[in-house]
Amino acid sequence: MTKNKREVRKDENYRRAEAESKKSQRDNSDLRQIERQRELVAKREARKNEDFNKRELAAKREVRKDKNYRRAEADIEKSQRDNSDKRQIERQRELAAKRDARKNEDFNKRELAAKREARKNDVFKRNETEKKKIARQDEDYRKHESERDFHRKQEYRSHPENLENERLKKQSSRQNKLDIDRCYDKTVKSTKRKNIDFTDHEKDLKKKRVQEEILLSLRLPFMQIRQLPRGGQLSVKGNVVNVPVEVQPTINSLPHTLEKSGTISVKLKKKLEFKKCDFSENVRPFAVICALHYLMRTSDLYKSSGIEINKDWITEIVKINEEETQNEKNSREQEDNQDQNDSEDDSDHFSEVDENETHVGNTDTLLDHIPDDNPLCDTGLTFAPGEGQRPSSLYSDPDAEYLSFPTIFCGQRRSDNKDRSVSVHYTDIVKWELRSMNRRVAQSVPNIFFKLKKIQLKT
DNA sequence: GAGATGACGCCATCGTCGCG
DNA sequence: CGCGACGATGGCGTCATCTC
Structure with a gap:
């Protein structure tokens, strides 16, 4: 083809x-x-x-080589150059802005540093935390905050590595704490802790008369304390009988006087039927009830006992106290001059007054009321605390000591051996308490005998 | 086998810091 | 100044191990 x-x-x-x-x-x-x-x-x-x-x-x-063409080309170049100028200006503007920002940053940094410094100040810190606390008192805010935190945590924990981190942190913190605890216990052996227990107690319970203490005790340790024929040393015969006591009837029958230093005579009998009374002393009902009120407020042991105090009386007392605090302010200067009067009070057994009650007016009222109280002294109130109650064993009643001697322990338990990382034997505790700077244990003869019996029972 | 003890994880709360 | 973020910490329940 x-x-x-x-x-x-x-x-x-x-x-x-x-x-x-x-x-x-x-x-x-x-x-x-x-x-x-x-x-x-x-x-x-x-x-x-x-x-x-x-x-x-x-x-x-x-x-x-053609002229027109060259002119056109030059124009294009010029316009391009203008563009670049514009860009430069823009760039400069940006730089300036950046500089400003940096300046601001510096400023912020300085401000932050200042705040950090300020936060080192305790007062500032306290103020801040106070504010936060106040804010957190609001129910809505708390709810909101906890919800927010919860979501944050959930988000955080959705990553397994974060969880691991958290675990490690906790572990190390626990280890740290353990180490510190062990070190602390090795060196100080918990005696300091007990010391804190003592110093924390309020002073007004320290100066209570024997019988006022008995009226408040929830347990009564019955024991026979005798003077030995030679030298007059005291000894205890037989066992300690631990009797639980209802304080409520005692408190109910005590007259709710408003005078701080008014005294009444109280006799204690083993049984109401008996004629012989074992103790007889003048007691300040005001002090007794105040102390009971304090114990009810602060002590778990007393709170659980369910004693009720006349509320009307308390409100009246509160009123009086407010007035007195005002008076106190006015008469604080005069109080210094009353030191002589106080020393006189100390020498007089019956006019022994608590530290808090060293006011000008009190001594006056005491003087005023002595004649009024005298007839009461004749009749007096008689109690038979613990009558009809079943004694309980010291074994089954671990709180017996605290309840028997409220003036020593102020209704507070000693810290338990469970709370200490090194357990301390009861004898060590007793030794410490007797040797303590605070002589209130060493001066209480019944308590010493009580401890003796307890140790004998335990061993 | 019961309870004592220690390690651990989870959660709530608190104090502190940074930012607007 | 007020609010949110964040880390530290305490409380509580659970599990494993030990002791009697």
Whole structure:
């Protein structure tokens, strides 16, 4: 076929006819487009060729020789330069802003540092925490805060590595605490802790008369204390009988006087039927009830006993106290001058007054009321505490000592051996208490005997 | 086998810090 | 100054181990 065509093309007529038909084809626009695309592709291919590039550059150089073209080019460059100027300005502005920001940062830093310094101040810190506390008193705020914290924690704990971190932290903190505890116990051996127990107690319980103490005790340790024939040493005979006592009837029958120093005579009997009374002393009902009120407020042991005090009386006392605090302010200067009077009071057994009650007016009222109280002294009140109660064993009553001697222990338990990391034997505690700076244990003969019996029982 | 003890995890709360 | 974020810490329940 091809061979035929070649041969045919040799014929001139045929060739002309072919060219003409092609021409007519090219006139067709569709065909032209297709051809143009083909040309573009071909050109692209050609540009990849360096020679073609060189040729193109040369062509451009030729074009630049034309003035108009150059002017146009310069204009373009100028506008580009303007753009770059604008950009520069922008950049400078940014820099300035950054500088400002940095300055602000510095300022902030300084401010923070100042705050940090301020927070080192205890007063400031206390104020801050106080504020937070006040804010946290609000129910809504607390709810909100705990919810927020809860969500935060949940989010935090969703990552296992955080959880692990938390665990490790806790572990190390516990270890630290343990170490400190052990070190502390090795060196100080918990005696200091006991010391704190003692000094924390309020002073007004220290100076209580024997019988006032008995009236308040929830337990009565009955024991026979005798003077030995030679030398007059005291000894205890037989066992200690621990009797639980109901304080409520005693308190109910005590007159609720408002005078602080008013005294009444109280006799204690083993049984009401008996004629002989074992103890007889003048007692200040005010002091007794005040002490009971204090014990009820502070002591868990007394709170659980369920004693009720007349509330009306308390409110009246509170009123009086408020008035007295005002008076106290007024008469504080005068009080210094009353030291002589106080020393006189101390020498007089019956007018022994608590430290808190050293007011000008008290001595006066005491003097005023002595004649009034005298008839009471004759009749007096008689109690038989613990009558009809069943004695309980010292074994089964671990709180007996605290309840028997409220003036020594102020209704507070000693810290338990469970709370100490090193257990301390009862004898060590007794030794410490007897040797303590505070002589109240050493001066209480019944308590010494009580301790003796307890140790004998334990061993 | 019962209770004592220690380690641990989870949660709530608190004090402190940073930011707007 | 007030609020939110954050870390420290205490309380409580649980489990494992020890002791009698």
